[in-house]
Amino acid sequence: MILHEAKNFTWYSFALFDTCPGVATFVTTRGEAVAGDTYSSLNMGLHNGDDPSRVEANRKRLCDALGIERLITPRQTHGTDILPVTPRFLSLDAAAQTVCLDGKDAVMTDCPGVAIAVSTADCVPLLLYDDVHRACAAVHAGWRGMAAHIVRLTVEAMVSCYATAPASLRVAVGPSIGPGCFEVGDEVVRAFVAAGFDEAAVVRRYPSARPHIDLWAAAVEELSLCGVDLSHIEVAGVCTQSHSDEFFSARASGIRSGRFLTGIYLTDI
Secondary structure, eight states: OEEEEETTEEEEEOHHHHTSTTEEEEEEOOOSOBTTBTTTTTOOOSSSSSOHHHHHHHHHHHHHHHTOSEEEOOBOOSSOOEEEEOHHHHHSOHHHHHHHHBTOSEEEEOOTTEEEEEEESSSEEEEEEETTTTEEEEEEEOHHHHHTTHHHHHHHHHHHHHOOOGGGEEEEEOSBOOTTTOBOOHHHHHHHHHTTOOHHHHEEOOTTSOOEEOHHHHHHHHHHHHTOOGGGEEEOOOBTTTTTTTSOOHHHHOSSSOOEEEEEEEOOO
8 A cells, every 4th residue: 555645644555456547445544542542543334333524524634635525435334235326416405415425335436536545454355446348346345245255145246236357357356354363163254164265375373372363364365266367466464453552343343443444536547
């Protein structure tokens, strides 16, 4: 990832996308962490208990710094529902848009100038870009969504909606909890094995410890099986729990903590 700063706002982009004309990506940071305030200071999540006015102010800082005119984020539920952001959706009023975004864990669009993003604090954010048909997607994949194949389902949705060829996709796997920290129970391991994931690739076992799941490896496995070229996948490799000073982490700070945004938008070529 590449670090940027403008208008006193700091964010990251993905190097894999920075070389592509007509697309931009962003990953926000935690900002300054204030003792006793798990939302400090750049919480971007609207559905995790923070003052909505503070969140909206933070989102405005993001949009002002990057020149974003419209920012679309779903209300995620660890499911597999995907919303296409279309001109018809954009014509709806704010209340109707909110209803459409409820319960969605991935959004995709081919509308220029519309930033789509997911909010996370340990779950895996993914960004997908089809530079042939000028379409993109943002995906939220917790362990439940990953085991339910939301990554594969999003690729299939892009194939259906935009005639995307998976081999032409570029994909970024953003900061999230890493395999060294993501300790789970046996029921989680069974869920991944039952879903067909390669146990040797995604399960880490250590002496005298509970198993760990490698969500980054699971994401790459899904993408590869869909036909995405491994050279077109950028994995940030940043563990949010280990770097909770820079990124929000629910495991480090509790579920009532901030969220950061990982997003993508189509720009003028």
